[in-house]
Amino acid sequence: MPEQSSPLDLPEGDPFGPHNLPYGVFSTADEPDRRRLGVRIGGHVLDAGAAAHALGSPYAALLAQPSLNPLLAAGRTAWRDVRRALTGWLTVPAHRPVVEPLLHPLDAVTLHLPYEVADYVDFYASEHHATNVGRMFRPDGEPLTPNWKHLPIGYHGRAGTVVVSGTDVVRPAGQRKAPTDPAPVFGPSVKLDIEAEVGFLVGTPSELGRPVALGDFREHVFGLTLLNDWSARDIQAWEYVPLGPFLGKSFQTSVSAWVTPLEALDAARVAPPARDFPLLPYLDDSGEEEPGGFDLRITVTVNGEVVAEPPFSTMYWTAAQQLAHMTVNGASLRTGDLYGSGTVSGPEVGQRGSLLELTWNGRDALELADGKRTFLEDGDEVTLTAWAPGPDGTRVALGEVTGRIAPSPAA
Structure with a gap:
């Protein structure tokens, strides 16, 4: 049987490639009340909290939140460190066995307002x-x-x-x-x-x-x-x-x-x-x-x-x-x-x-x-x-x- 392609094998020039990695909040059909922090890669969204936990990130607790606000409040050093880590998780081949099961097709999730608006x-x-x-x-x-x-x-x-x-x-x-x-x-x-x-x-x-x-x-x-x-x-x-x-x-x-x-x-x-x-x-x-x-x-x-x-x-x-x-x-x-x-x-x-x-x-x-x-x-x-x-x-x-x-x- 031909080898199944990975959702991380993106078409050349995909504008939602690893150079982008925008943040959102999503829920799934089997757990509609559980909101999770996600990162978009191509046509999928990565469960950022689950990936951070599985890969032993020091920011696991920060990413296992139902809103972007805790990450927002953590400041620029945390923003830079988390982005660098996410880029590695999604581009280093050795991480694929851990990361791929944590990817959800965009058309299978519900997207929510990803932050609580203050003013x-x-x-x-x-x-x-x-x-x-x-x-x-x-x-x-x-x-x-x-x-x-x-x-x-x-x-x-x-x-x-x-x-x-x-x-x-x-x-x-x-x-x-x-x-x-x-x-x-x-x-x-x-x-x-x-x-x-x-x-x-x-x-x-x-x-x-x-x-x-x-x-x-x-x-x-x-x-x-x-x-x-x-x-x-x-x-x-x-x-x-x-x-x-x-x-x-x-x-x-x-x-x-x-x-x-x-x-x-x-x-x-x-x-x-x-x-x-x-x-x-x-x-x-x-x-x-x-x-x-x-x-x-x-x-x-x-x-x-x-x-x-x-x-x-x-x-x-x-x-x-x-x-x-x-x-x-x-x-x-x-x-x-x-x-x-x-x-x-x-x-x-x-x-x-x-x-x-x-x-x-x-x-x-x-x-x-x-x-x-x-x-x-x-x-x-x-x-x-x-x-x-x-x-x-x-x-x-x-x-x-x-x-x-x-x-x-x-x-």
């Missing part, structure tokens, strides 16, 4: 997105507000409504008022939108009253994940003056089931776009040894059709600058804090990361195979995928984010 903050860091929005809503004024290029603008979201990819998005209801309406009305949102973003996950906490410097980004941020900040544009437009986003954003935020470690993206680090003028010292990254940007290529599909390909490398504010600004007033970080980049949009029409921009607030409908779209309809399914350049010409794939729109119970 959630979302930023507004794409100059192209902010300019488009400004032109739409302030056609007679400057597209960017006076503060935009001086600081990363953001808002605090709702940690309890961050959900894992695959969770339905129930259409939110709320107040809305068009400019020509005499009074507001209540009902389901009619301008439900997406925001294609990248989320950054904090591991090591910080002390209250002590800002985090630009150069300490790697000491605190464990990795990144794709993120869709669903937005009800009609609810948002009526409520946001004078305090900003609230119910138009807080109903749901979807994230990938996989967290990609920062180390997997070393080859994807790039310089951010040129700045127009000097920044204040705590945000000035001109002297940093490591470039602050990431070369991530995002694809947005609606019902399986590509509608946009936003490039993350165009983001004006970097994740390190966002972290520094978020803590400059002395606010502390907690393990499990999540912050979003803000909508990723590029200079071209096909690179816009929201339907608000793609349809210019509903003026220009998208032509899809199943009909025209200005904003999302019930039953629509949105998926974000992305990849980045990896070592030696490889690609590093990020875990996808998918959500399907379910009808509002208020309809």
Whole structure:
């Protein structure tokens, strides 16, 4: 009989090869209530805790957890040691007899939100997105507000409504008022939108009253994940003056089931776009040894059709600058804090990361195979995928984010 191939014998160029190794949490059909820390390799997930125990790792207890949070809290040395160990377990042939029985096919497991979200903050860091929005809503004024290029603008979201990819998005209801309406009305949102973003996950906490410097980004941020900040544009437009986003954003935020470690993206680090003028010292990254940007290529599909390909490398504010600004007033970080980049949009029409921009607030409908779209309809399914350049010409794939729109119970 021919020798059976191993799930560790991956096709050449597999973007989930040993150069990637994102973390997630899974359960199996025979033990649905037992959540385990897993690492993705190709089309399988490794039971990380079981492998660590079987191979005598000093981190066995840390990996035998139902959540990423204990590993996040362990700090950068542990992150590096565990990643190095996992790489060896999955690439050294002598480990195969132990490791292979601990691999589960992805289509045979259930994936869960892999961490407990402590706080959630979302930023507004794409100059192209902010300019488009400004032109739409302030056609007679400057597209960017006076503060935009001086600081990363953001808002605090709702940690309890961050959900894992695959969770339905129930259409939110709320107040809305068009400019020509005499009074507001209540009902389901009619301008439900997406925001294609990248989320950054904090591991090591910080002390209250002590800002985090630009150069300490790697000491605190464990990795990144794709993120869709669903937005009800009609609810948002009526409520946001004078305090900003609230119910138009807080109903749901979807994230990938996989967290990609920062180390997997070393080859994807790039310089951010040129700045127009000097920044204040705590945000000035001109002297940093490591470039602050990431070369991530995002694809947005609606019902399986590509509608946009936003490039993350165009983001004006970097994740390190966002972290520094978020803590400059002395606010502390907690393990499990999540912050979003803000909508990723590029200079071209096909690179816009929201339907608000793609349809210019509903003026220009998208032509899809199943009909025209200005904003999302019930039953629509949105998926974000992305990849980045990896070592030696490889690609590093990020875990996808998918959500399907379910009808509002208020309809």
